[in-house]
Amino acid sequence: KAGVTQTPRYLIKTRGQQVTLSCSPISGHRSVSWYQQTPGQGLQFLFEYFSETQRNKGNFPGRFSGRQFSNSRSEMNVSTLELGDSALYLCASRRSQGATNEKLFFGSGTQLSVL
Amino acid sequence: AQSVTQPDIHITVSEGASLELRCNYSYGATPYLFWYVQSPGQGLQLLLKYFSGDTLVQGIKGFEAEFKRSQSSFNLRKPSVHWSDAAEYFCAVGSYNAGNMLTFGGGTRLMVKP
Numbered sequence: 001k002a003g004v005t006q007t008p009r010y011l012i013k014t015r016g017q018q019v020t021l022s023c024s025p026i027s028g029h030r031s032v033s034w035y036q037q038t039p040g041q042g043l044q045f046l047f048e049y050f051s052e053t054q055r056n057k058g059n060f061p062g063r064f065s066g067r068q069f070s071n072s073r074s075e076m077n078v079s080t081l082e083l084g085d086s087a088l089y090l091c092a093s094r095r096s097q098g099a100t101n102e103k104l105f106f107g108s109g110t111q112l113s114v115l
Numbered sequence: 116a117q118s119v120t121q122p123d124i125h126i127t128v129s130e131g132a133s134l135e136l137r138c139n140y141s142y143g144a145t146p147y148l149f150w151y152v153q154s155p156g157q158g159l160q161l162l163l164k165y166f167s168g169d170t171l172v173q174g175i176k177g178f179e180a181e182f183k184r185s186q187s188s189f190n191l192r193k194p195s196v197h198w199s200d201a202a203e204y205f206c207a208v209g210s211y212n213a214g215n216m217l218t219f220g221g222g223t224r225l226m227v228k229p
Contacts, residue, residue: 045215056215092158106159108157
């Protein structure tokens, strides 16, 4: 069974550009969430999607957005990139939404560098 | 607001020695507690989790953790460290209604001396 797949693995952008990151969850998993990991701020929750609906959102500006498709695949978009957006973006999936007692599976992440 | 503190940023132990990584949390509701491990360039792998019941939980790779409500702690332990355990370890807290919204500690980087 394939794990959580994130593409691309590495990305280099310049300030002001926008970027789209993709996440394919484990087959059968309908809940997808995104985290940002930076050396300064650590791991921070961005948002969670289930059945194409955003269920939870972290404390990030509106430049960060996401969506989920009917096949549970998810994308996140960052517009008007800033240097501080350089980070490892991690996607995680699990089977259902709601109770946290299901195991959360993480992908290897997309390393975004903003120059 | 919830928070998680991992007081030790770096820890170095000798191979075969015992290990304890500290985690303290602040959470208003009944917490769900997790330990994750991250190898360089990789995502997070769940080591163990605590939801309720027995306060000593066993995880993968020989790790265990003990939930102490009175101390708001959830320390991770391993009796004998292997060189392959070198990685970064994260403690996290969530709750029943929080879905995938976990609050992570800053992480502890473990180095293992031969």
